Amino acid sequence: MKAMTYSQYGNPDVLELTEQPLPKVGPGMVLVKVRAASVNPVDWKIMAGHLDSLMDLQFPAIPGWDVAGVVESVGIDAPQFQPGDEVISYARKDFVHGGSFAEYIALPERLLARKPETLDWDQSAGLPLAGLTAYQVLTRLGVTAADTLLIHGGAGGVGSLGIQIAVALGARVIATASAKNHDFLRALGAEPVSYGEGLAERVRELAPAGADVVADFAGDNLDTTLAVLAEGGRHASIADSSVEQHGGTWMWVNPVGADLERLSRLVDERRLKVEVARTFPLEEAAEAFRLNMDGHTRGKIIVKVSE
């Protein structure tokens, strides 16, 4: 099969389109023909070697932890899916090797969920990793309709989905982005504020009593978080481990198919949508990485693998 691979750590220049063996479909596994994958910052961070102390990786590695596609075949004792089923997955396995930037990917069936009926393939591929991250953080923080929530990084993959999930939970949402994304944030249901110098004051103007909950989806925001958090408030970060020393929760997204099914339902209830910034063909995956590395993706960047 055709796959985008890298055989050494490095920048997007190490990516090459290669021919790889079709993955084996062991017991409890499902083989998915990939229609689309999405880019997450973790993909190029792994490729650069930044997670080497945390996760094993086997070269040649196929990047990509998000997938939307069609079940091609199922292994022994994988009763939940049939060939032809349309599925999505946060396809993080125990070690980095066989990712979603390939024509086929083999996955344990517990990582799969039904594709939302109301999204196309590109949008569906943008949902799993970012959507699960936002959902699991907001759930862990116990966000409810009684809360004023501040989201750092409202316009990115995680933030744009996080705003909508929090709105669906009934919370009042204040979210940060640069000025060019303020209308986008408003359309998602948030009150936008610009990040940078003076952010805490801007948040206090909107919410004089402070934020009950702060979700940091951007990193480097601890001082502001502590400055705006109401008495007894809760906070978490996905991009800054130092929150743990200040009463916050440092989180890593968990690949749980059941949570993904919940997100899929939220989508089909029209309460959650996926903004696609741009779609690249598989051959141009390096360009897709470079664009995301600029740090200003609105929503998700998609890699289309097959029609």
Ligand SMILES: NC(=O)c1ccc[n+]([C@@H]2O[C@H](COP(=O)([O-])OP(=O)(O)OC[C@H]3O[C@@H](n4cnc5c(N)ncnc54)[C@H](OP(=O)(O)O)[C@@H]3O)[C@@H](O)[C@H]2O)c1
């Ligand atoms: N721990 C986990 O499980 C986990 C899971 C997913 C992601 N992450 C990490 O979380 C971060 C966000 O992920 P993502 O997928 O949402 O990334 P992304 O889609 O690439 O985020 C891009 C967005 O970040 C915004 N941004 C840039 N600098 C900002 C700042 N200083 N304050 C607020 N917003 C800023 C940009 O908005 P403007 O264009 O308006 O500047 C842009 O919309 C990354 O570091 C990623 O590695 C961690």
